[in-house]
Amino acid sequence: MSTNIETEVSNTEQRLRSLLTNAAQPQEGSLKSSIETIDYRDIRQVFHVKQPLGDDSPVTGAPLSFASPSEFRKAVRRNEFTSSTNGICPGRMQCNLIVLEEEYAFDFLLFCQKNPRACPLVEVCDVGAFTATVAEGSDLRTDIPKYCIYQNGKLLTKTHDATPYWPPKAVAFLIGCSFSYDGALLKAGIPLRSVEQKKNVPMYKTNVPCHPAGRFGGHVVVSMKPIKAVDVAKEVLITSKYALAHGAPLCVGCPESIGIQNLNNPDWGESVDILPDEVPVFHYCGVTPQQVLMESGVPFFISHSPGHMLVTDLASDHAVV
Amino acid sequence: MSTNIETEVSNTEQRLRSLLTNAAQPQEGSLKSSIETIDYRDIRQVFHVKQPLGDDSPVTGAPLSFASPSEFRKAVRRNEFTSSTNGICPGRMQCNLIVLEEEYAFDFLLFCQKNPRACPLVEVCDVGAFTATVAEGSDLRTDIPKYCIYQNGKLLTKTHDATPYWPPKAVAFLIGCSFSYDGALLKAGIPLRSVEQKKNVPMYKTNVPCHPAGRFGGHVVVSMKPIKAVDVAKEVLITSKYALAHGAPLCVGCPESIGIQNLNNPDWGESVDILPDEVPVFHYCGVTPQQVLMESGVPFFISHSPGHMLVTDLASDHAVV
CATH class of the missing domain: 3.30.2040.10 (PSTPO5379-like domain)
Incomplete structure (x- = not known):
């Protein structure tokens, strides 16, 4: 895990250095455009990535803006954004993730339907699927900034990439946030x-x-x-x-x-x-x-890390009555 | 004032005595009907009337029921009910009353329109009128359980009958409660x-x-x-x-x-x-x-006594959106 972070820090530091170099050595006539190409967000990401991988990784600075939720998810997939999504892509619906092995999926769906205030279902994926229709081109295994992997009711680890842990016949639940x-x-x-x-x-x-x-x-x-x-x-x-x-x-x-x-x-x-x-x-x-699945001692499940959500393509007022 | 109260107490005590006498001396075959004719509300009213005429006259017992808002207003007019209307005629809109001399009416109407949360207007009566269309057959000078008479920004007196104080060219405002x-x-x-x-x-x-x-x-x-x-x-x-x-x-x-x-x-x-x-x-x-008119030092106005409202014929969810 720590090796991953070090690699990320190193990569992003290199990108920052290169951006700053470009800005510091403008060619005549190109100063304005060079400065414009310094992506404020890229600079921020360096600091994001330096945050320790803990429960409490803070939101850095003011809300960031991305061209689209899809661009944001791609940045997440490249591990360029690993923080809380609080304030990210304002106006877009964000979702909690729960991934369960198939045999627990019915009970959980029933649970959501009995507890709609706590677990409003935005989408339930087909068995084995890891693309959500509410997030075009998404890969639910990588497009969330941080995941929690639970085993026997306890947190096993946190990761930026859930692919190695994803069960082949998993069911992914997206729950409103x-x-x-x-x-x-x-x-x-x-x-x-x-x-x-x-x-x-x-x-x-x-x-x-x-x-x-x-x-x-x-x-x-x-x-x-x-x-x-x-x-x-x-x-x-x-x-x-x-x-x-x-x-x-x-x-x-x-x-x-x-x-x-x-x-x-x-x-x-x-x-x-x-x-x-x-x-x-x-x-x-x-x-x-997550609390319920822990309390219920489910052998295995994956979730997003609290505050680190899937940003969907849906408008946040989708389904507003 | 104290004479009014004494008269009321005396009248209602007589009624109670007569009701209790009827109940205590049933004639054969008429016991049930005699007991039924003891109006629980009448007995309550005796105690109502014994309350001192102050700011804080309490609500007596559980909400009383009256055949209709019109019946309730008639009981009020007869001084048979003099308490807070909290819980009275559930399902009917109750109103605050403000009565001003004509020359202040425009400013107050403007004030209500600028402060609709505090002063939602249910009805503004014509100059000189004392019947509200939202309370059929009402006499706004007598149909409220208790009135406040204000002079030069101060409370002059409280009364169950505002008739003697009612200016000839008054404008009555009914405000939601x-x-x-x-x-x-x-x-x-x-x-x-x-x-x-x-x-x-x-x-x-x-x-x-x-x-x-x-x-x-x-x-x-x-x-x-x-x-x-x-x-x-x-x-x-x-x-x-x-x-x-x-x-x-x-x-x-x-x-x-x-x-x-x-x-x-x-x-x-x-x-x-x-x-x-x-x-x-x-x-x-x-x-x-009332607070505003006091603060503004209006020479004269009449209001209901806080908590002692006009019960209208309107459904309480009239104008609910």
Whole structure:
């Protein structure tokens, strides 16, 4: 693993050096175009790649922009982007990934259908398929910035390339993600603290049980946003329209009432500041199935790493009612 | 004033005595019917009337039922009901009242139009009229359980009958009231603490300025409901549909952020308990115009007493979008 990172760092450092060299030695008449060819994003990626491969790899800087979700996925496939996708490709639907061996697929599909708030299904791929129709030309084994590989209910490893672990008869589930409405919130003047603070969103296990299905049962995981008390109603009204992105909050304020004892100690992601005029707003999170599959002791599954999502071609307000 | 109350107490005590006498001395074959003729509501009213005439006259017992809003208004006109209308005639729109002399009417109408969240207009009566079309056969001078008479920005007196104070060329404004969606909240499993605790709702001045208009400016007044943190989203989604009843909350949690220092010390109504799993939810309140007219030092106006509303014939979901 560390060798991979070193290789990436080395490659991207070389690219940065070459870009800076081009910028520093302009030929007459070509200064402007040389500067324009310095891709701001490429420079950022060097720092991305220097982040340790952990739960909490932060969002670097302001939201990056890519020509298209497809371009973004290609960058991810080339390991040029390995961070949280919070704020990436605003206006596009992002998805959680769960990959299960065929024999567990029915129970999991049933689980999703019984828990649509926590697990809104965007797409279920055919057995053995690893291209999603909602992400044209995608390879689900490589197009997510970071994966978690689980064995016997425990995290085995994290990786930027799930290909070696992908079971031949796997079923891939794409589940909506609350990042999808972030653009709409921003547009409505509701900023995202995690983006402001360059952090992955904080996520917490709750004591709220899911509806069990087949072999699967466990507890809801939530993500948290601090929202100004006078903006809560607007936040609820906007998010409620995004059923495929978990919809309206599960809980507003009172973290203890859903079993969260310490907001500064999230189970995934990083804690963010909450100002005196803000309340913590908790939304269903697509990490819920990871928690449930762990709690249920499934022998093997693959997921995205929390906060590191598949960016699809769908508009984030796809299916907004 | 005290003479009025004494007369009422005396009258209603006589009625109670007579009802109890009828019940205690049944004639053969008429026991059942005699007991049935004891109107539970009549007995309640005795205790209503014994309440001192103050800001905080509590809601007595469970919501009372009346044959129709019209019957309720007639009972009010006869001084048989003098309490808060919280929980009365569920499913009917309730209204705040403001009565101004003609020369202030245009400025106030402009004020309402600039502050539709705080002052949603249900009806503006013609100059000199005291019957509302939204309350058939009503007499706005007598059909509200309790009135406030203001002079030079200060409360002059409270009364059950505003007739002697009603200016000949007055304009009456009926403004929506958040009691109107209480039925929808109850139906959705969201109980009302003020009804549970037999209290008038707590109302607070805020530091949120209204949009000024003409001679009028001042601060928003809010009412407060404790709502379970896991029910806040549902509360917002339901109330947001009731634009004529102030719509979605102005603020959820963080009372200080809107200038409320002590929830236990409301400016009108009574404080209610907030449980550990609940957040205080603040809605725009129709007492706002009273506050604004006081702040603006209007020489004279009449209003309902906070919590003591006009019950209209309109369905509470009239104008729900």
